[in-house]
Amino acid sequence: MNGTDSIRSLKGIGDKTEQIFRSAGIEMIDDLVTLYPRYYLTYEEPVSIADAQPGIRIAVCGKITNTPVYRQFKGLKITTCNIRDHSGSLGLIWYNMPYMRKQIHQGDSKIFVGTPVMKNGRLVMEHPEVFTEESYAKQREHLQPVYPLSRGLTNKMIIKAMSQTKEYMETAQEYLPDKIIERYHLQSYGKALKNVHFPIERQEVIEAKKRLIFDEFFIFLAAMRMVKEKTGVVQNQYIIRETKESRDFMEHLPFDLTNAQKCALQEMKEDLVKEEVMNRLVQGDVGSGKTILAVILLFMTVTNGYQGALMAPTEVLAVQHYETFCKLLEPYPVRIGLLTGSTKAKEKREIYQKLKDHELDLIIGTHALIQEKVEYNCLALVITDEQHRFGVKQREALYRKGLEPHVLVMSATPIPRTLALIMYGDLAISIIDELPANRLPIKNCVVNTSYRPNAYRFIEKQVQMGHQAYVICPMVEESENMEAENVTEYAKILKQNLPPSIRVECLNGRMKAVEKNRIMDEFGRGIIDVLVSTTVIEVGINVPNATVMMVENAERFGLAQLHQLRGRIGRGDSQSYCIFISGKDNDETKKRLEILNRSNDGFYIANEDLKLRGPGDFFGVRQSGMMDFVLADIYQNADLLKMAADSIELLEQEGFSFQNLQNERLKKQLELALQL
Ligand code: ADP
Ligand code: MG
Numbered sequence: 001m002n003g004t005d006s007i008r009s010l011k012g013i014g015d016k017t018e019q020i021f022r023s024a025g026i027e028m029i030d031d032l033v034t035l036y037p038r039y040y041l042t043y044e045e046p047v048s049i050a051d052a053q054p055g056i057r058i059a060v061c062g063k064i065t066n067t068p069v070y071r072q073f074k075g076l077k078i079t080t081c082n083i084r085d086h087s088g089s090l091g092l093i094w095y096n097m098p099y100m101r102k103q104i105h106q107g108d109s110k111i112f113v114g115t116p117v118m119k120n121g122r123l124v125m126e127h128p129e130v131f132t133e134e135s136y137a138k139q140r141e142h143l144q145p146v147y148p149l150s151r152g153l154t155n156k157m158i159i160k161a162m163s164q165t166k167e168y169m170e171t172a173q174e175y176l177p178d179k180i181i182e183r184y185h186l187q188s189y190g191k192a193l194k195n196v197h198f199p200i201e202r203q204e205v206i207e208a209k210k211r212l213i214f215d216e217f218f219i220f221l222a223a224m225r226m227v228k229e230k231t232g233v234v235q236n237q238y239i240i241r242e243t244k245e246s247r248d249f250m251e252h253l254p255f256d257l258t259n260a261q262k263c264a265l266q267e268m269k270e271d272l273v274k275e276e277v278m279n280r281l282v283q284g285d286v287g288s289g290k291t292i293l294a295v296i297l298l299f300m301t302v303t304n305g306y307q308g309a310l311m312a313p314t315e316v317l318a319v320q321h322y323e324t325f326c327k328l329l330e331p332y333p334v335r336i337g338l339l340t341g342s343t344k345a346k347e348k349r350e351i352y353q354k355l356k357d358h359e360l361d362l363i364i365g366t367h368a369l370i371q372e373k374v375e376y377n378c379l380a381l382v383i384t385d386e387q388h389r390f391g392v393k394q395r396e397a398l399y400r401k402g403l404e405p406h407v408l409v410m411s412a413t414p415i416p417r418t419l420a421l422i423m424y425g426d427l428a429i430s431i432i433d434e435l436p437a438n439r440l441p442i443k444n445c446v447v448n449t450s451y452r453p454n455a456y457r458f459i460e461k462q463v464q465m466g467h468q469a470y471v472i473c474p475m476v477e478e479s480e481n482m483e484a485e486n487v488t489e490y491a492k493i494l495k496q497n498l499p500p501s502i503r504v505e506c507l508n509g510r511m512k513a514v515e516k517n518r519i520m521d522e523f524g525r526g527i528i529d530v531l532v533s534t535t536v537i538e539v540g541i542n543v544p545n546a547t548v549m550m551v552e553n554a555e556r557f558g559l560a561q562l563h564q565l566r567g568r569i570g571r572g573d574s575q576s577y578c579i580f581i582s583g584k585d586n587d588e589t590k591k592r593l594e595i596l597n598r599s600n601d602g603f604y605i606a607n608e609d610l611k612l613r614g615p616g617d618f619f620g621v622r623q624s625g626m627m628d629f630v631l632a633d634i635y636q637n638a639d640l641l642k643m644a645a646d647s648i649e650l651l652e653q654e655g656f657s658f659q660n661l662q663n664e665r666l667k668k669q670l671e672l673a674l675q676l
Contacts, residue, residue: 001168020152034249037145050087057115091124123314169193175666187211216632217644223673226658238380260434278406284432285602286567302361306380317540339365384406387423414602416646422645442570468546474553491532507533544572554580555589559609
């Protein structure tokens with residue numbers, strides 16, 4: 001078996017299954033083996049039925065007390081039965097699994113594993129797994145991986161395919177130098193792969209993840225090195241100074257800049273006339289006003305006779321920036337274009353032509369901006385907003401095009417300084433550590449689910465006062481589809497709990513870009529009052545009229561991520577409120593959420609978050625997708641990030657070059673890391 005073999009070579013994968021895997025981005029064996037479990041199910045000793053609690057997954061051993069009942073209801077095929085043990089009884093229910101009725105019989109004693117929920121005042125276990133005593137003993141011998149699922153792709157399908165690659169995993173080529181593996185007591189790549197997919201116990205997962213997370217950091221940092229080695233020191237070909245127009249613009253800003261904004265701006269202005277090209281990161285907490293700096297710098301660029309570009313991670317954000325720029329620069333003859341994935345082909349071609357002919361001065365968009373076909377006439381400044389790893393990829397892409405503009409990366413992710421130095425080792429850093437003066441500190445509260453009705457009343461009141469609200473639904477670990485369903489369902493319930501005059505809409509990651517844009521546009525214009533959303537909302541969105549943020553299941557999010565979410569409010573001069581609903585009452589959750597309750601300062605929160613976590617906490621809450629890592633979390637795995645940075649340094653001291661790599665696998669990994 002070869003890593004580049006199609007998954008078609010596996011048993012049980014025909015046309016249809018291949019297509020399903022393909023739409024989840026899995027085409028070759030290597031794609032499959034790097035699809036890591038989201039979490040693992042453990043199979044614990046059965047407990048008494050009387051100890052069952054809603055929402056907590058358990059195993060119970062019980063006797064089926066009736067003939068299973070099968071019925072169809074609203075298109076659902078429902079199988080139900082009851083079980084009993086010495087302590088009490090419990091209902092079981094399966095949806096759309098009609099074959100279950102043939103697999104269970106009155107009088108059978110079985111072990112059932114599942115999560116009980118409250119239904120019509122009674123505890124019922126939905127979709128329990130059924131075991132005999134023997135099969136349960138076998139099941140308990142290992143951990144059961146749960147993979148990220150998508151449309152049509154089930155855990156069973158993945159496990160079946162994965163089980164055929166065990167041997168391949170064990171012999172997968174190593175790409176870390178031996179020295180590093182020994183020094184940091186890492187597992188071999190092959191062993192880590194095998195253990196992450198087929199662990200017998202938690203310790204194996206911990207060891208495996210340590211290695212794989214180390215790899216993610218190592219590859220990221222090595223890619224950064226590679227680009228740096230390649231590009232070397234870049235001469236500044238674009239001297240950008242203040243002009244009459246840019247001074248005029250500064251005099252007519254809608255507000256006074258804060259001192260921190262002024263300082264950062266000053267540092268960048270100095271960069272723009274230096275001998276070397278600018279490479280800078282502006283780190284400013286959410287709402288600190290980074291966008292206006294981008295407007296000022298890009299306008300300066302244009303009035304110096306050059307072109308500028310602003311890149312955002314999502315279309316929604318790109319559209320928002322485009323509108324801000326058009327509004328602020330309206331009095332000036334600046335030609336601004338918008339280029340995203342939804343731009344029609346014909347329009348795209350026109351934009352390409354105009355960029356080439358310098359008929360456009362500014363272009364705003366997603367990473368479509370630096371794709372191969374785009375040619376610029378005189379691109380002097382590229383700014384990226386909230387695209388952290390993009391900084392590296394983008395420089396590589398620009399370099400390949402032979403472009404050497406100034407580069408500015410703007411980020412609201414609060415990273416403790418020690419980590420920032422590693423993540424952004426090659427960038428100069430400006431920090432905006434002050435919020436505009438008109439802001440009132442956000443009022444926070446952490447409450448349990450029984451407070452929900454009060455929260456709804458509160459939202460209602462705020463909307464009646466003319467404000468708007470966000471409600472964030474919990475993440476669904478298994479799949480984006482289920483998450484989408486969840487949000488829609490929640491919005492329905494919320495509607496029933498609010499007066500009909502209040503317009504509630506929902507937003508999720510599965511929606512088409514045009515649909516998302518429409519909803520965000522309507523929310524921005526105040527047509528929608530309450531937006532129910534997944535975390536797709538977290539980055540960059542600016543609707544200053546929104547004053548309430550309610551986060552369901554706050555305990556499932558990382559603190560840095562919660563802080564980002566909260567950053568969507570408190571952006572205007574009205575008092576804003578953040579309601580964290582916690583579904584869990586334990587001490588650890590309380591302690592974590594208390595940090596947010598106490599402080600609105602992102603850097604403080606990030607530091608506290610770091611302190612609260614022990615090293616190697618691989619089972620804790622992960623900040624979903626933050627910084628684009630798959631397994632790694634810079635907060636949680638700060639120790640491994642440092643290790644990876646140290647090893648790169650060690651290798652470099654010994655003359656290791658990331659440009660002329662001998663190891664094919666490492667070479668490929670680095671290329672992948674730099675792909676847009
Ligand atoms: P972020 O740093 O999170 O990207 P934005 O640039 O979106 O923040 O700014 C948030 C809001 O604050 C915007 O509505 C912006 O117009 C406003 N703003 C920015 N700077 C100032 C300032 N100095 N005084 C008052 N409001 C400001
Ligand atoms: Mg922003």
